[in-house]
Amino acid sequence: MNENPVILVVEDDQFNYDLLAVILAEINAKVLWASSASEGLGIFTSENIDLVLMDIKLPDKNGYELTKEFKSINPRIPIIAQTAYALTGDREKSMEAGCDDYISKPIRKAKLIGIIRHQLGLA
Secondary structure (H helix, E strand, O other): OOOOOEEEEEOOOHHHHHHHHHHHHOOOOEEEEEOOHHHHHHHHHHOOOOEEEEEOOOOOOOHHHHHHHHHHHOOOOOEEEEEOOOOOOHHHHHHHHOOOEEEEOOOOHHHHHHHHHHHOOOO
């Protein structure tokens, strides 16, 4: 695995993206940002992505649908759902859509880094 993973952050909120970018800098990740599902799909199909952080609530499509599209293109890419929806059953819904893991907002840095390291085989 690349020691400088390329991580696509699909997140429509600038503040949330900025926070994630700061966290991901700690693991020397190259961070790509998509603020919509359509932009995310374009980046996903044109770049060599190692992992995706997927917001569930996007302006043009929900993250569950986009995860299914990503997995149909490349089923091996780990996708971590990141959402403010921390209700009972949301983790299961994310996993059913094809996500490999799930983290609820507000995101705790140590937990996110642990999940990413595990998904990328760096743990």
